[in-house]
Amino acid sequence: MQRAALRQRGAAAPGDPSRVPGDGAADSPRCALRRQPPDRAQCGADRSGSVKRAILTHRVDFAAIAALIVAAIAVSGYILEHQPSFQFGQSYYTVKAQFATAAAVTGGQGQAVAIAGVQIGQVGGVSLQDGRAVVTMNIDKQYSPIYRDATVLLRPRTPLKDMYLELDPGNANAGAIPNGGVLGPANTTPDVDVSEILSSLDTDTRNYLILLLSGGAQAFHDPGSTQTAPSAPAVAGLRGTLKRFEPLGRDTRTFASLLATRQRTIRRAIHNFNLVASSLGGVDTQLASLVSSSDTNFSAISSQDAQLQATLSLFPATLRQSAVTLGKVKAFSTASATTLQHLQPFARNLGPALRASRPLFADTTPVIAGQLRPFTVAVRPLARTLAPAATDLARATPPLSRSIGVLNALFNTLAYQPKGAQQSYLYWGSWLAHIADSLVSGQDANGAFVQGLFMGTCPELNFFEGQLQPNNQPLGVILDLLNAPALSTLPGVTAISGTTQYSCPSVR
Structure with missing residues (x-):
C-alpha cells in the first residue's frame, strides 16, 4: 500500500508555497485525516505552539491594540459620566408637574431643574395626560423634599429655546410631596412666547409698536458712518441721549417704588376682601334676607320720590x-x-334730700299696697264692661285717623312757609283776625256796626260828585255818610271854568 501517495483533505498540492522546506508544520504528517485519531493531540500541540510563536513575534502590536482598547473604554466611561442625560446607577427623588404647554421640553436631553439658579436635577420625561403636559423632574435626593405649595416656572436659558425649570420648593407648613407626586397647573407657569404677547395686543397697539420700532430704526440710522466707526454727530447725539437716562432712571425707580407700594396695598386689600368674603360665606341666608329687605325698602322709597x-x-x-x-x-x-x-350745691344736697325722703316712701308704700291695689282689682269689672266700647272705638279709629291725616295735611298747608319773603297762611290768618276784630269794634245805640274805609282816586271822586250825586239823591246821602273829602280840597285839583267839573293832576 502506498499511504504516502494518498491525497489527504486539506493537504497542500504539489508546488504549494505553504509547504516551505524546514517548516515543522509542513514537514509533520497531516493530522486532519479522520482516520488518524491518535495524531490529533499532536496536531493541537502544534497549533498552540504556532499561536504562541505568532504572539511572541507580534507582541508589540498586541500590546498596542490592548492599550487602545483600554483607552477607548476609559474615554467612553469619562464621556458618559459627564453627560447630563447619563443616569446609569443613579436614584432620584421624582416629582411631576402639570403645564398648560411644555413646548421645547424634551426628556433625556439634560434640561436642568434649578433652585435660585443652582441645578438640583434634570428633566426626566414629558407625557400627555388629560390635555396637559406632565413634566417629570428627577431631583437629587439631597435636595428633597419638595412641598405642596411649590411653584415651577418654565423658562428659556437662551433665545433658541434651551429650556430649564425654575423651582421654588415651597413652605414646610404645606406638607411634603411624596416620591412620584404631582404639582397641579395652579403651581406651574409655562413659558410665554413673544408671539403670544404680540397676539394679545389690539390692532392699534400693534401699529403703534411698529411705528415705535420704525422710529427707533430711523433714530439709529447713521448715513455718515463707515464700516469701522460711526460718525461724530451720531456719537454726540447718542451721548446726549444716554445722559438723559439718569433722570429717566431716577423717575423709573420712583415709579417702581410706587408700583411696589401699590402692589402691597392691593395684596392687603385682596387679603382683607378674602376675609370679608370668608365671613360672608357663612351668612348667605342672612344676606339673602338683607337683599330682599333692601329691595322692599328701596321700592317703598322710590314710591315716595315726590x-x-x-x-x-x-x-x-x-x-x-x-x-x-x-x-x-x-x-x-x-x-x-x-x-x-x-x-x-343743689346736686350735692340732692343726695341727703333723697335719703331724707326714704321715710316718705316707707309711709306711702302701705297706701299703694293697701288702697291702690284693691282699687285696681275693683276697676277690673268696669274695664271688662268698657271693652265693647273700646272695640267700637277701635273700629272707628281708622276713619278718625284718616280724618286726622286730612286735618294734619290742612294744618301743614296752613303752616307751610315758602322760600323768600312770602309768609304762610297762618301769618295772614292772624292779620285777618285782627282786621275782622277792628271791623266790628265800633258800636252805637243800635249795637255794633261794621267799620269801613272809603278809598277813591281823583277821577272817581270827580265822577261821584259831578255825575252821581246830583242825579241820584239816595246815592248822594250815602256819599255824605261816607264822609268823602271834597274834590276841590285835594291838592293839584283845578276847577274847569264854566263847568262844575274839576281837572285832576296827571300821574307820571
Missing part, C-alpha cells in the same frame, strides 16, 4: 336754621355754665 324731593328742598333752610340754632346753643352753653355752677 315727598323726598320736597323734603330735600327743605334741607337748605333747615341747615341754615340749624346753624343759627347751634350758634345760639353755643351762646346758651356759655351762659349756662354759670347756672350749672350754681346748681352744683
Whole structure:
C-alpha cells in the first residue's frame, strides 16, 4: 500500500508555497485525516505552539491594540459620566408637574431643574395626560423634599429655546410631596412666547409698536458712518441721549417704588376682601334676607320720590336754621355754665334730700299696697264692661285717623312757609283776625256796626260828585255818610271854568 501517495483533505498540492522546506508544520504528517485519531493531540500541540510563536513575534502590536482598547473604554466611561442625560446607577427623588404647554421640553436631553439658579436635577420625561403636559423632574435626593405649595416656572436659558425649570420648593407648613407626586397647573407657569404677547395686543397697539420700532430704526440710522466707526454727530447725539437716562432712571425707580407700594396695598386689600368674603360665606341666608329687605325698602322709597324731593328742598333752610340754632346753643352753653355752677350745691344736697325722703316712701308704700291695689282689682269689672266700647272705638279709629291725616295735611298747608319773603297762611290768618276784630269794634245805640274805609282816586271822586250825586239823591246821602273829602280840597285839583267839573293832576 502506498499511504504516502494518498491525497489527504486539506493537504497542500504539489508546488504549494505553504509547504516551505524546514517548516515543522509542513514537514509533520497531516493530522486532519479522520482516520488518524491518535495524531490529533499532536496536531493541537502544534497549533498552540504556532499561536504562541505568532504572539511572541507580534507582541508589540498586541500590546498596542490592548492599550487602545483600554483607552477607548476609559474615554467612553469619562464621556458618559459627564453627560447630563447619563443616569446609569443613579436614584432620584421624582416629582411631576402639570403645564398648560411644555413646548421645547424634551426628556433625556439634560434640561436642568434649578433652585435660585443652582441645578438640583434634570428633566426626566414629558407625557400627555388629560390635555396637559406632565413634566417629570428627577431631583437629587439631597435636595428633597419638595412641598405642596411649590411653584415651577418654565423658562428659556437662551433665545433658541434651551429650556430649564425654575423651582421654588415651597413652605414646610404645606406638607411634603411624596416620591412620584404631582404639582397641579395652579403651581406651574409655562413659558410665554413673544408671539403670544404680540397676539394679545389690539390692532392699534400693534401699529403703534411698529411705528415705535420704525422710529427707533430711523433714530439709529447713521448715513455718515463707515464700516469701522460711526460718525461724530451720531456719537454726540447718542451721548446726549444716554445722559438723559439718569433722570429717566431716577423717575423709573420712583415709579417702581410706587408700583411696589401699590402692589402691597392691593395684596392687603385682596387679603382683607378674602376675609370679608370668608365671613360672608357663612351668612348667605342672612344676606339673602338683607337683599330682599333692601329691595322692599328701596321700592317703598322710590314710591315716595315726590315727598323726598320736597323734603330735600327743605334741607337748605333747615341747615341754615340749624346753624343759627347751634350758634345760639353755643351762646346758651356759655351762659349756662354759670347756672350749672350754681346748681352744683343743689346736686350735692340732692343726695341727703333723697335719703331724707326714704321715710316718705316707707309711709306711702302701705297706701299703694293697701288702697291702690284693691282699687285696681275693683276697676277690673268696669274695664271688662268698657271693652265693647273700646272695640267700637277701635273700629272707628281708622276713619278718625284718616280724618286726622286730612286735618294734619290742612294744618301743614296752613303752616307751610315758602322760600323768600312770602309768609304762610297762618301769618295772614292772624292779620285777618285782627282786621275782622277792628271791623266790628265800633258800636252805637243800635249795637255794633261794621267799620269801613272809603278809598277813591281823583277821577272817581270827580265822577261821584259831578255825575252821581246830583242825579241820584239816595246815592248822594250815602256819599255824605261816607264822609268823602271834597274834590276841590285835594291838592293839584283845578276847577274847569264854566263847568262844575274839576281837572285832576296827571300821574307820571
